[in-house]
Amino acid sequence: MGKQPTDKKNWGRSYGEMVWKEFAKSKLSIASLVFIVFLFFLAIFAPFLANDKPFMIKINGQWNYPLFRSLTASDYAVFLAAAFAVFQLLLIRRNKKYIEPSIRGQVLGRQVFVNSLIVVIGTVLFFVMVPRRLDATDYKEMIVSGSAEGAVFAPIPYGYGRTDLKIREQPPSREHWLGTDDVGSDVLCRLIHGSRISLSVGFVAVGLSVLIGVFVGAVLGYFGGKVDFVGMRIVEIFMAIPPLLLMITVVAFFGRGLFLIMMVIGLITWTSNARFVRAEFFKLRQQDFVQSAVSLGLPLRSILFRHMLPNGIAPVLVNATFGIAGAIFYEAALSFLGFGVAPPTPSWGQILSLGVSTSGRFLWWLTLFPGLAIFLTALAYNLVGEGLRDAVDPRLRKAA
Amino acid sequence: MSENNTLLSIEDLSVHFFTEDGLAKAVEHVSFSIPKGKTFALVGESGCGKSVTALSTLQLIPDPPGKIISGKIIMDGQDLLELSKKQMRSVRGNDIAMIFQEPMTSLNPVFTVGDQIIEAIRLHQKKSPEEAHKLAVEMLSSVGIGDAEKRVYEYPHQMSGGMRQRVMIAMAISCRPQLLIADEPTTALDVTIQAQILDLLDELQQKNNMSILLITHDLGIVAERADEIAVMYASQIVEQGDAKSIFGEPMHPYTKGLLKSVPRLGFEEERLDTVQGNVPNPLHFPSGCKFHPRCPIGCNDEKCKNDEPSLKEVKDGRLAACWYAPGY
Ligand SMILES: Nc1ncnc2c1ncn2[C@@H]1O[C@H](COP(=O)(O)OP(=O)(O)O)[C@@H](O)[C@H]1O
Numbered sequence: 001m002g003k004q005p006t007d008k009k010n011w012g013r014s015y016g017e018m019v020w021k022e023f024a025k026s027k028l029s030i031a032s033l034v035f036i037v038f039l040f041f042l043a044i045f046a047p048f049l050a051n052d053k054p055f056m057i058k059i060n061g062q063w064n065y066p067l068f069r070s071l072t073a074s075d076y077a078v079f080l081a082a083a084f085a086v087f088q089l090l091l092i093r094r095n096k097k098y099i100e101p102s103i104r105g106q107v108l109g110r111q112v113f114v115n116s117l118i119v120v121i122g123t124v125l126f127f128v129m130v131p132r133r134l135d136a137t138d139y140k141e142m143i144v145s146g147s148a149e150g151a152v153f154a155p156i157p158y159g160y161g162r163t164d165l166k167i168r169e170q171p172p173s174r175e176h177w178l179g180t181d182d183v184g185s186d187v188l189c190r191l192i193h194g195s196r197i198s199l200s201v202g203f204v205a206v207g208l209s210v211l212i213g214v215f216v217g218a219v220l221g222y223f224g225g226k227v228d229f230v231g232m233r234i235v236e237i238f239m240a241i242p243p244l245l246l247m248i249t250v251v252a253f254f255g256r257g258l259f260l261i262m263m264v265i266g267l268i269t270w271t272s273n274a275r276f277v278r279a280e281f282f283k284l285r286q287q288d289f290v291q292s293a294v295s296l297g298l299p300l301r302s303i304l305f306r307h308m309l310p311n312g313i314a315p316v317l318v319n320a321t322f323g324i325a326g327a328i329f330y331e332a333a334l335s336f337l338g339f340g341v342a343p344p345t346p347s348w349g350q351i352l353s354l355g356v357s358t359s360g361r362f363l364w365w366l367t368l369f370p371g372l373a374i375f376l377t378a379l380a381y382n383l384v385g386e387g388l389r390d391a392v393d394p395r396l397r398k399a400a
Numbered sequence: 401m402s403e404n405n406t407l408l409s410i411e412d413l414s415v416h417f418f419t420e421d422g423l424a425k426a427v428e429h430v431s432f433s434i435p436k437g438k439t440f441a442l443v444g445e446s447g448c449g450k451s452v453t454a455l456s457t458l459q460l461i462p463d464p465p466g467k468i469i470s471g472k473i474i475m476d477g478q479d480l481l482e483l484s485k486k487q488m489r490s491v492r493g494n495d496i497a498m499i500f501q502e503p504m505t506s507l508n509p510v511f512t513v514g515d516q517i518i519e520a521i522r523l524h525q526k527k528s529p530e531e532a533h534k535l536a537v538e539m540l541s542s543v544g545i546g547d548a549e550k551r552v553y554e555y556p557h558q559m560s561g562g563m564r565q566r567v568m569i570a571m572a573i574s575c576r577p578q579l580l581i582a583d584e585p586t587t588a589l590d591v592t593i594q595a596q597i598l599d600l601l602d603e604l605q606q607k608n609n610m611s612i613l614l615i616t617h618d619l620g621i622v623a624e625r626a627d628e629i630a631v632m633y634a635s636q637i638v639e640q641g642d643a644k645s646i647f648g649e650p651m652h653p654y655t656k657g658l659l660k661s662v663p664r665l666g667f668e669e670e671r672l673d674t675v676q677g678n679v680p681n682p683l684h685f686p687s688g689c690k691f692h693p694r695c696p697i698g699c700n701d702e703k704c705k706n707d708e709p710s711l712k713e714v715k716d717g718r719l720a721a722c723w724y725a726p727g728y
């Protein structure tokens with residue numbers, strides 16, 4: 001037999017492929033996934049979709065490219081990360097064709113490691129090298145006054161930090177499709193840029209929460225006994241903390257900041273993941289294939305994370321999708337209460353909080369649209385979670 | 401039996417489970433030796449402590465609730481119970497390997513069978529992934545799986561029970577252990593497959609010169625395969641000796657009962673006898689000889705009801721624990 005079988009069919013279907021096939025059976029799950037991908041698209045390309053600086057403009061007979069010049073280090077970092085995420089997905093497809101299943105896991109691990117490293121190094125470089133250019137030029141004014149021409153603007157030609165008190169608190173119109181807020185910023189523009197905050201809060205916070213939860217839950221569930229008793233008391237202490245109050249306290253002490261909010265959400269919500277993993281590991285510990293893995297002399301690391309975790313991770317994955325929705329809610333709630341990210345950084349909760357203006361008027365467009373965005377995103381994540389739960393449930397698979 | 405012929409000896413092993421319902425003495429004062437290159441059968445009805453004995457040798461007893469209370473498990477002059485966790489890990493798979501009763505659940509559902517064998521191989525031998533892969537294919541064909549080059553990529557759920565048990569065997573012997581513990585390896589399989597699997601074990605034993613600890617509730621399947629037999633009842637060994645003499649001249653009433661329940665060729669129309677009653681629960685063992693409530697002699701004998709017989713040599717190479725065994 002050659003080193004690389006040429007007929008890939010005889011490799012059988014991988015576990016991931018089987019789960020995907022089940023997941024894809026539900027149209028609702030797929031639609032939700034498409035919606036989330038669409039949101040990511042909005043978040044990644046936000047500067048190109050909504051920007052008050054034109055892609056190109058002719059000033060004094062010379063072409064300028066203000067939009068590209070105004071891109072910040074974090075914009076570049078987002079593009080880099082997105083590009084490598086797509087590249088990794090393509091690599092996974094390629095692996096399926098050319099890499100033998102027995103070493104695919106190792107190869108994938110190496111690829112993810114190298115790619116993440118490149119993204120991290122690139123991000124650091126961007127933050128060191130890309131200068132912060134403050135460009136307060138009003139290009140639209142230049143067009144009107146005739147000092148510039150041939151401008152190509154983004155589809156939504158408003159900046160998220162641009163204020164104009166003359167047009168504050170205006171309902172939806174032809175110019176501002178979703179209206180304007182209390183300082184005259186375009187709401188649609190702020191929603192698009194705000195999606196970055198909501199999506200990243202969800203991912204980073206839940207990532208941290210899953211990481212801690214899986215580790216603690218695996219150890220407690222596998223060892224049981226005294227370890228479990230002490231561990232569960234610690235978990236209960238964490239569960240007793242009211243999340244929102246702790247977040248407000250932390251923000252009060254350390255100041256507002258997106259990073260801080262993500263950390264706090266992650267550090268509070270891991271307990272539910274730990275309990276899921278612990279319950280799964282209690283069941284798995286007694287199962288023959290785990291006993292058989294131990295009887296072969298496999299190291300604890302392999303038993304816990306290679307053999308048991310893939311069989312017990314399903315509830316955590318499902319919980320994670322609900323957790324992302326929850327984290328988005330938390331961020332929105334904090335921002336609504338005025339403890340979220342500091343303006344002018346846009347976030348959905350912050351826009352929502354402007355719905356009742358200082359003059360006491362109810363501004364429906366400032367409530368409806370960000371509310372809808374939060375609601376739909378949370379719903380989509382929950383639906384994906386449910387689809388995933390059905391897809392990984394082995395009992396359902398047997399029946400199919 | 402001379403010392404240097406012994407591969408592994410268990411001395412005075414007691415294992416207790418501290419459960420919520422009380423103390424279950426699952427194994428009590430069990431001693432036996434497994435000779436090199438031979439098959440030692442541990443026989444008894446379900447619940448009598450066979451699996452717990454087997455799991456103890458690899459220290460796989462779930463703790464809590466289980467604990468090895470006393471005893472020694474000696475291999476190459478070393479008490480395995482005194483080894484560090486790390487040393488014990490290299491014994492597992494390397495010196496002693498185990499296959500389990502339920503082939504449907506003893507393979508990991510999320511990996512291909514090839515992956516699982518390769519991991520076992522690479523754990524104890526320095527091999528590149530490619531070499532290990534080749535070896536895995538060889539192992540699969542050596543346990544009688546046809547088209548091994550293709551099947552190495554299959555998932556457990558794509559295989560039948562018999563196939564999976566073969567995979568389990570391939571995995572267990574991939575590191576050439578000196579002792580293979582087979583805990584009811586064929587109980588979950590069809591009768592025709594049972595014989596095939598047992599024949600395979602025989603063949604591998606010859607080839608690799610390994611010892612087998614064969615655990616079963618079915619005396620019938622050990623008849624031609626075991627060299628030595630220990631019969632367990634209610635956490636203890638009640639009779640032990642070489643296979644031929646036990647089948648020829650059973651001494652304990654329990655063994656006699658078990659033998660009567662073995663179907664024999666040519667007597668098929670005859671109704672099979674079974675031992676009356678049930679195995680006692682370890683939480684409430686009867687007084688005296690634990691077998692007395694089910695025993696044709698002991699059920700109305702004061703001595704059996706009050707005093708427990710210990711396992712004694714009653715004849716050359718024959719041990720029994722019964723007041724009425726000849727020579728006791
Ligand atoms: N995990 C456990 N928890 C509590 N008790 C157990 C456990 N495993 C075994 N036991 C006790 O040990 C006894 C013997 O079990 P086992 O060795 O599995 O029997 P078998 O001879 O059928 O293999 C059981 O009847 C039970 O009381």
Ligand SMILES: [Mg+2]
Nearest residue numbers: 450451583584
């Ligand atoms: Mg058993």
